[in-house]
Amino acid sequence: MSRSRAPSRWAGLGLGMIAFAVLRWGLVQARPAGQPAPAGPPAASPPAPGMAAASDARLRLLDLFPSAGGPVSHGPAPRGLSGVGVEDCAPCHAEIAAEWASSAHARSWTDVIFQAEYKLTPEPFCRRCHAPLVQEPAGEDSASRVLAATLAGRGIDCAVCHVRGGRVLGVRGRGDSDHAAASDARLATSAFCGSCHQFNFPAPEPGRRPRYHPGRPLQNTLREWEQSRHSGKPCQACHMPQIAGERSSADRPRAHRDHAFRTFEDRAFMASAVIVKASARRRGDKVEVTVTVTPGAIGHAFPTGDMFREAVLTIRLGDQQHTELLRRDFALTITDDARGHLLGEVEDTRVPARAARPWRRRVVFAAPAGAAPQPTAVDWSLELHRLPLDDARERGLPESLVRVPVSSGTARLPGR
Ligand code: HEC
Ligand code: HEC
Ligand code: HEC
Ligand code: HEC
Numbered sequence: 551m552s553r554s555r556a557p558s559r560w561a562g563l564g565l566g567m568i569a570f571a572v573l574r575w576g577l578v579q580a581r582p583a584g585q586p587a588p589a590g591p592p593a594a595s596p597p598a599p600g601m602a603a604a605s606d607a608r609l610r611l612l613d614l615f616p617s618a619g620g621p622v623s624h625g626p627a628p629r630g631l632s633g634v635g636v637e638d639c640a641p642c643h644a645e646i647a648a649e650w651a652s653s654a655h656a657r658s659w660t661d662v663i664f665q666a667e668y669k670l671t672p673e674p675f676c677r678r679c680h681a682p683l684v685q686e687p688a689g690e691d692s693a694s695r696v697l698a699a700t701l702a703g704r705g706i707d708c709a710v711c712h713v714r715g716g717r718v719l720g721v722r723g724r725g726d727s728d729h730a731a732a733s734d735a736r737l738a739t740s741a742f743c744g745s746c747h748q749f750n751f752p753a754p755e756p757g758r759r760p761r762y763h764p765g766r767p768l769q770n771t772l773r774e775w776e777q778s779r780h781s782g783k784p785c786q787a788c789h790m791p792q793i794a795g796e797r798s799s800a801d802r803p804r805a806h807r808d809h810a811f812r813t814f815e816d817r818a819f820m821a822s823a824v825i826v827k828a829s830a831r832r833r834g835d836k837v838e839v840t841v842t843v844t845p846g847a848i849g850h851a852f853p854t855g856d857m858f859r860e861a862v863l864t865i866r867l868g869d870q871q872h873t874e875l876l877r878r879d880f881a882l883t884i885t886d887d888a889r890g891h892l893l894g895e896v897e898d899t900r901v902p903a904r905a906a907r908p909w910r911r912r913v914v915f916a917a918p919a920g921a922a923p924q925p926t927a928v929d930w931s932l933e934l935h936r937l938p939l940d941d942a943r944e945r946g947l948p949e950s951l952v953r954v955p956v957s958s959g960t961a962r963l964p965g966r
């Protein structure tokens with residue numbers, strides 16, 4: 551069962567696209583066909599989903615982020631600063647501000663793919679991480695609507711990660727002569743990132759039947775990291791590399807950690823995630839192609855994060871023929887039960903964070919007979935899809951936005 555073929559499956563329920571999308575995220579329970587989703591969270595909310603997983607003491611330590619709803623409260627502007635917007639930090643932290651502006655964190659609310667999904671599932675739940683400065687829908691008057699839109703549009707800004715109780719938090723706590731600062735070692739930990747990058751399907755609303763996996767991970771990146779070969783170094787080591795920098799005119803060292811959090815835009819970084827090896831040889835009349843896939847310099851499964859990510863490996867005959875020899879999806883698939891409830895088993899075919907042995911496939915096919923032109927090479931390519939291509943098409947998202955090249959190569963085939 552593959553989620554990329556899900557739309558027709560869900561359409562059969564007769565709930566229409568909106569309900570379909572809600573089901574995909576598993577945010578509401580069974581309800582009669584056609585009944586709209588509840589407008590807001592239930593009055594007596596169960597422990598809020600997301601943020602820290604309440605069962606994990608290591609995560610509960612991170613009270614930097616609210617675990618029971620409500621926006622991140624950064625408090626008043628630290629002494630020395632007139633505000634906590636990015637524009638208040640940029641004059642002195644220009645490189646970091648520019649990197650941040652290009653990051654997914656800056657786009658957490660405005661991101662095209664997020665907005666496409668949110669339009670189908672406009673749950674207050676989503677704002678917890680994607681618009682952490684405002685979580686309640688705006689009041690009726692236009693002033694509060696404008697304010698809410700502005701705060702949401704700020705995405706995950708400097709203050710969300712760095713400002714609490716009138717102080718700027720940093721690993722070392724420097725900068726006190728320019729602004730009140732405090733040292734907070736938690737910023738250097740994976741648990742800090744896990745505050746948003748590790749969360750479960752929400753608990754079912756009281757009195758409603760669960761349609762999904764309450765208490766099971768919806769994003770599992772921190773757990774995957776704990777199991778990976780790289781658990782000795784935190785997320786920051788790979789995702790916030792140290793940038794040497796020059797001395798600014800004010801003679802301030804500008805060496806800093808990269809705040810661009812680049813992934814899909816960075817070909818070399820993507821290619822480092824998994825090691826693909828392919829070889830081809832002749833055995834009599836047959837051609838035998840072997841491919842192996844092993845985790846590379848990656849601290850979690852590939853892909854990780856959003857549950858609709860998938861990676862696709864294809865192997866084709868080289869030359870003009872381009873015949874597809876093998877196609878394999880690496881993805882997390884949550885299957886449904888007979889009645890279309892998202893309660894089936896979870897099938898995880900991703901490249902794991904730690905593999906005892908490589909994933910290996912062998913394809914054998916007959917070489918063209920007689921004097922027919924012989925293949926001289928096989929080409930392989932690995933792509934990451936931010937959404938299954940069928941879903942992207944339905945949402946009107948261009949393929950070029952959704953398809954991310956990861957790596958590719960060629961295995962030569964010796965002549966006969
Ligand atoms: C507990 C935090 C949290 C909540 C709640 C949350 N998300 Fe996310 N979301 C994330 C994180 C972290 C990522 C980045 C992981 C990744 O890129 O794979 C992400 C990524 C995404 C992406 C991929 C964006 C892209 O550019 O490819 C989409 C789409 C998305 N979320 C939609 C939603 C929707 C819709 C909701 C509400 C139903 C929601 N999220 C609720 C944390 C959250
Ligand atoms: C008037 C200049 C100025 C402004 C404005 C400013 N900073 Fe700083 N900040 C500094 C200096 C100087 C340091 C110490 C040297 C360094 O680490 O770059 C510093 C250090 C820091 C640190 C590192 C703390 C540590 O652990 O060493 C953080 C984080 C930080 N600032 C965040 C911010 C944020 C967020 C804003 C906006 C809300 C901001 N700064 C606005 C000058 C400024
Ligand atoms: C306040 C919540 C929050 C915190 C804290 C947070 N992230 Fe994120 N992160 C997100 C969300 C939400 C997204 C997805 C934004 C989008 O594209 O819609 C994201 C995106 C990313 C991406 C880009 C993925 C992509 O789709 O390109 C990376 C990498 C990342 N985060 C790493 C980290 C690391 C490392 C840390 C810790 C230093 C961290 N994040 C802390 C919420 C958070
Ligand atoms: C997603 C969370 C996140 C956001 C958003 C963020 N930072 Fe940081 N920042 C960190 C973390 C984590 C560290 C510490 C990394 C470490 O040393 O392990 C850090 C370190 C710093 C430092 C210390 C110097 C360095 O780079 O080592 C400064 C200064 C800083 N950030 C400024 C800013 C400013 C200014 C913004 C907004 C333009 C910003 N940060 C946005 C997470 C964030």
Ligand code: HEC
Nearest residue numbers: 740743747772775780784785788823847848849853854855
């Ligand atoms: C050893 C290096 C390494 C460590 C440690 C690491 N990552 Fe990654 N991460 C990567 C690489 C390489 C990629 C690019 C491949 C990919 O997209 O999966 C990536 C991709 C991502 C993405 C993009 C989503 C996706 O499609 O896979 C997110 C989100 C992310 N990492 C978050 C984290 C968080 C959170 C942590 C810590 C809990 C972490 N990473 C630790 C190397 C690392």
